[in-house]
Amino acid sequence: MTLQTLTDASIIDALRRKRFKATSQRIAICRIALASREHPTAKRIFAEVKKTYPTVSLATVYKTLHVLKQLRLVQELAFSKGENRFDSNMEPHLNVACLQCGKVIDVNDHGARRLILKAAEKTRYTITDQRFDIYGFCEKCKARMRLTTQ
Secondary structure, rough: OOHOOOOHHHHHHHHHHHOOOHHHHHHHHHHHHHOOOOOOOOHHHHHHHHHOOOOOOOOHHHHHHHHHOOOOOOOOOOOOOOEEEEEEEOEEEEEEEEOOOOOOOEEOOHHHHHHHHHHHHHOOOOOOOEEEEEEEEEEHHHHHEEEEEE
């Protein structure tokens, strides 16, 4: 399931394959997690869903994200600073993360795909997941740091 094929029917089918009830809350959680390119935290997804479904629990968000991980529809990204983030871009790509504000941006690059294929060929591994992170400072944080050092 990709962003282009994201429909309620495909979400319901995915949940049912893992024997989860396809409640309206879970469908909303899936929609937000799969459509976001901002690498949201579980709490951010919870806050968004809570606007429409005030009785949703954080536990339901975590359980639903766990199902999406099992289905390989999202990848959980743990960073040393802050909460884990969820990435629905399952294609080989680079994550560029700001060390100050925590913003994460995807950089799609054919080189990442070639590197994975090369690693699989050299090691004879069947590659099931990948993660490439690059750390630095985003433009806004760099500008703020310049202001505080002047």
